[in-house]
Amino acid sequence: MSQPPPYRSFHPRWHRPRMSTWWWLKRGSHVAFILRELSSIFVAWFVVFLLLLVAAVSRGEAAYWEFLIWAGRPGVLTVNIVSLLFTVFHTITFFNVTPQALAVRLGGKRVPGPLVTASHYAAWVVLSALVAWLVLGG
């Protein structure tokens, strides 16, 4: 794995100076890029948290209440606060690039970018309300 790739004699080596691991700290937009990349870790943590919740509910009422007490511990709360900040950042940055990723056409005309983004935010609000309504007892 650490062996250098085999270069043929006529193949020039690329000159790639090693950059500092902290290269992204010099510019705000690069910091935002790395923070956006790191958001995936917190998305993965949420999956773990959700599976623990569902497993606790399946085990019975006592396990469910134990889960809620565990979720109220300062350490878990801190992880979840950070996770919420990162996942909301993920949501905003993901929706804001949807016009570049989705070329929506209606009646032969391309839907303007801001409208594509706005419809995602609207769907976010509706889905969040639906989930809260389901969870809280309909």
Place this chain on the structure above:
Amino acid sequence: MARRPIEPLLWLLFSAGGMASAMLVPVLLVLFGFAFPLGWTAPPQHAHLVAVLGHPVVRVGLFGLCTLSLFHWAHRFRYTLYDGLQIKHLNELINPLCYGGAIVGSLAAAYVMLRIP
């Protein structure tokens, strides 16, 4: 180069997982991460949650959310390691860890969703 054809599928999973998690993670995190543990609002009764989680649409939906979110993580985290830490030369280790982790997590999610009474 044998891996090439799978790359578009990985990007599709990344994208779908990004969308699913963007839509659903914040509200679930606010409710179960803060509102209920901190007592902002009364947590739902256990029987109610069992009824909601037991519905086939919710089971499949949550399984989909978990699986797609994990593949979103795997794909993005792989590039975070490539670009952020500049360790692309370790890709033979990184790829199995990321996508393997997503597959193991998806199996765990399937098991958890099937065990709901």
